[in-house]
Structures are given as structure tokens and as C-alpha cells.
Amino acid sequence: MLFTVNKSPLTSDNLKTCLRFAKKGNSVLLYEDGVYGAIPGTKVESVVKEALKSIEVFALKEDLKARGFGEVIDGVKLVDYAGFVGLVEEHNVCPWL
Amino acid sequence: MKFGILILEGPYQHQAGDSAYNFAEAAVAKGHAISGLFFYCDGVQNATTYMTPPQDDRHISKRWAEFIAKHGVDAVVCIAASKKRGITDANLIKGARIAGLGQLTELGIESDRLIAFGD
Numbered sequence: 001m002l003f004t005v006n007k008s009p010l011t012s013d014n015l016k017t018c019l020r021f022a023k024k025g026n027s028v029l030l031y032e033d034g035v036y037g038a039i040p041g042t043k044v045e046s047v048v049k050e051a052l053k054s055i056e057v058f059a060l061k062e063d064l065k066a067r068g069f070g071e072v073i074d075g076v077k078l079v080d081y082a083g084f085v086g087l088v089e090e091h092n093v094c095p096w097l
Numbered sequence: 098m099k100f101g102i103l104i105l106e107g108p109y110q111h112q113a114g115d116s117a118y119n120f121a122e123a124a125v126a127k128g129h130a131i132s133g134l135f136f137y138c139d140g141v142q143n144a145t146t147y148m149t150p151p152q153d154d155r156h157i158s159k160r161w162a163e164f165i166a167k168h169g170v171d172a173v174v175c176i177a178a179s180k181k182r183g184i185t186d187a188n189l190i191k192g193a194r195i196a197g198l199g200q201l202t203e204l205g206i207e208s209d210r211l212i213a214f215g216d
Contacts, residue, residue, distance in 0.1 A: 006116070006214075082123050082126065085127050086127075089129075092210070095212060095213040095215070
């Protein structure tokens with residue numbers, strides 16, 4: 001299962017609830033304002049790091065760049081739109097809107 | 098693979114329509130088929146001819162119209178959401194059609210993946 005998260009974890013509990021539901025082996029893609037969850041140094045960094053022990057976390061490069069960020073938490077993988085499509089090929093999708 | 102795409106938010110105000118478009122382009126570039134677009138709730142505003150953005154900005158509805166024509170994609174605009182926003186066949190982009198939610202169910206059945214872009 002791929003969860004897609006598009007809200008900033010700094011203004012919404014969306015990412016936290018998603019990670020609570022995600023099971024071992026699931027993947028989460030952070031895009032749009034969701035990419036703020038991939039940036040080191042925020043209050044959700046520890047939650048994301050804990051999640052990375054059992055799930056894969058991806059962040060959309062284009063949306064990070066559009067917000068002026070490049071560096072991500074260790075273990076978070078960067079994908080472009082082709083990579084986004086690739087993740088959807090591999091998983092059933094649950095948009096966590 | 099066949100991808101169905103659901104768009105739930107309006108243009109220029111929210112990124113959903115842009116994300117959906119970028120995803121659709123990337124999917125086609127990888128050789129996938131777009132089994133359909135479904136514009137729902139404020140998302141219906143993406144498919145109107147009302148917008149006239151500045152020339153140096155993206156023209157969201159024109160971009161969809163070109164995508165629909167180029168790839169022969171079925172684009173459905175929700176009838177109930179359209180009526181509430183004054184959208185009729187007279188101000189709908191070329192290639193899109195107004196229909197009911199049953200078409201969304203159909204899209205879900207026909208597609209290998211149905212992906213929603215919204216808020």
C-alpha cells in the first residue's frame with residue numbers, strides 16, 4: 001500500500017495519523033505541502049525517523065524544490081514524477097487526503 | 098497500466114490540479130494509459146473556459162483540453178458540482194463531458210489504479 005500525504009505536518013495531524021495506520025512494508029509519499037515532513041529539524045522529524053524503521057518514506061523532488069528545500073531526513077528517498085508513477089505501479093494507492 | 102485520476106480542488110487556489118496534471122503527463126510518458134479524468138467538487142472549475150490567466154502563467158483548463166485531445170482521454174465533469182457552479186456544456190472545455198457519479202464508479206472499476214488529488 002502507498003499512502004500519499006499532501007498536507008504539512010506542521011499545520012495538520014494528517015502525516016501522524018497516516019503513519020499510525022501504515023503497516024510494516026507500506027510506503028508513504030510526501031508531496032505538495034506534505035514535503036515539509038521530509039525536512040530535518042522540524043517537530044515531526046522524530047516521528048518520521050521512527051516510521052522509517054518499518055516503512056519506506058519518499059518525497060517529491062519538484063515540490064521540495066518549489067518550497068526552497070533540498071536536504072531531507074536520512075533514509076527519506078527522493079522521487080520525481082516518473083518515480084511517483086513508479087510507486088503507483090508497484091502499490092495500491094490510498095490518498096491520505 | 099490504466100490509471101484513473103480524480104481531481105477534487107479548484108485551479109490556482111490549490112496545487113491538486115497541477116499535481117494531477119504532472120502525474121498524468123508522467124504516466125503517459127512511461128507508456129501508461131489514462132483511463133479517465135473525473136472532475137469533482139471544486140475540481141470541476143479546472144474544466145471551464147472561464148479562466149483567462151496572464152500569458153506567462155499556465156492556462157490550466159487549456160492544458161487539460163490539449164491533454165485530453167492529444168491522448169484521447171475520457172474526461173468527465175460531475176453534473177451536480179457543475180450545476181452548483183454555473184457550469185454547462187456552453188462553458189466546458191473541449192473534450193470534456195458532464196455526467197454523474199456513476200461514471201466515477203465506472204472509472205474505479207475500469208482502472209488498475211484510481212488516484213485522487215485534493216485537499
